[in-house]
Amino acid sequence: MKLTRESVQRVATLARLRLTADEETALAGELDRILGYMDKLNDLDTSNVPVFVDSNDVSEILEKLRDDKVVNRPNTDALLANAPERDKTFFRVPKIIE
């Protein structure tokens, strides 16, 4: 399989990444090679093998559920301190409706 520049563009849109033309060309080649390496997984018949799940016991997870209680740490000001733009207790974001 050869990865085309069009498929790279399609994936970049899904991933919300603006790529330059040079990046697209380079990635098409690199991803193609890496995906080619991954194709070795098809050597294995896995029709009767279950999909991997967490290595911890499920019974253990049920034992440790915490109370459904709001703890709200840290506080609003601390959370907003890193905002690129804020307005009082809100994050300011670009307009989405014209």
Add this chain to the structure above:
Amino acid sequence: MILSALTLQQASEKLRRREISSVELTEAVFQRISAADDKTHAYLTLARESALEQAKQADARRNSETQLSPLLGIPIAIKDNFLTRGVRTTCASKILGDFMPPYDATAIVKLHAAGAVIVGKTNLDEFAMGSSAENSAFHPTRNPWNLGRIPGGSSGGSAAAVAADECLAALGTDTGGSIRQPAACCGIVGLKPTYGRVSRYGIIAFASSMDQVGPMTKDVSDAACLLQVLAGHDPADSTSSIRSVPDYSAALNGDVKGLCIGVPKEYFVSGMQPEVENAVRAAVQQLEKTGARIEEISLPHTEYAVAVYYVVATAEASSNLARYDGMRFGHRAEAKDLTETYMLTRAEGFGAEVKRRIMLGTYVLSHGYYDAYYLKAQRVRTLIRRDFDNAFTHCDVIVTPTAPTTAFKLAEKTQDPLQMYLSDIYTISTNLAGLPALSLPCGFDRDNLPIGLQMIGKHFDEATLLRAAHAYEQATDWHKKKPTL
């Protein structure tokens, strides 16, 4: 006596006997950093002022409290993907800008409770994606044993800081070998605990089903000591285990008589540096001499591990890194509409390797490829886990090389991502299976670069793993060798 050159426990003993104070020790570490960090570039951020304040508090606690942790007053370096309240956290990425965490990771909360001194934040591959620390958006870190070589990655800054005595011990994270491979490259001890043994709360997520926090130290007993403080359940991390935490230091009794040590034949393949193979074979003989029983074993799906890992890890990463959209924190690009803002923010903020992995992860999760790549990889992951389950029905510990070669040269593999991925060939399987594993020094090559020995344990059996590693360390003196900077 150079205080920064002490091990954690040597320093702890001197503090306990009041031969030194934590302020003296912390000042000695910062003196060492002034002398060495221009060469190693291990740190991204130093927290000198708060460290000295913490050292003062530690000295005061020693006089007023009775139940004291061995970490009280010990200067520790932190990989820059742990959230540290009030200390800039970058994950070595431009996208986080000058992010100031509003809270501490659970591991950091535990260090503070024990009275440790946080020296600063160490360099890493951006978002912990890499095996050489060259993917940092700031600067590469250099190997203290040879400044033309990489320190390994992604926890390259922590490994270099420990090896160069720029701290007494450090924290790292390990998703595919990011604690163990740099530990091997820098000639120190690095332990990745069982998935679930240490809380991941407040660690910047890379691949959540494999990320794990662990100690990077000057010897095995320091690793046991630090793990003791880190391990345990955390209600804020639903994947952290409620199993009780054993006394790891008490497990280090030097006795490996009758212990069955498995040596997987698939781990000795063509392409590995002959000196690495010889050193690991010699270490196996040494363990046999100490009383362990050696058995050749087979982990038949080993050759698929790198492929499985780079499907699963990139899939999880593409999902985890979707949060970097420039809305609530970090860098935000100026653009005409919202979608364009997202796309430019991420284009400007992420480096080449992070973009590559987001693309790969998005691809393997996308419509039409999900079954062929993602589900397929998760099935093969089950096979890899079963290989270990079978081996551990009769073995107690598995011994392998940590990496196929010693530290390579800077820029040697940056143009070839697949070659870079293959440097994790021996460490990746344990993350896929969730097992604990550590690396410790077992020799040097002709260029005087350290060689790492990997030991893999059963789930939640860090005690036996540390016991075997400690017994080997007691019988050798590789860990006592230091680089001359």
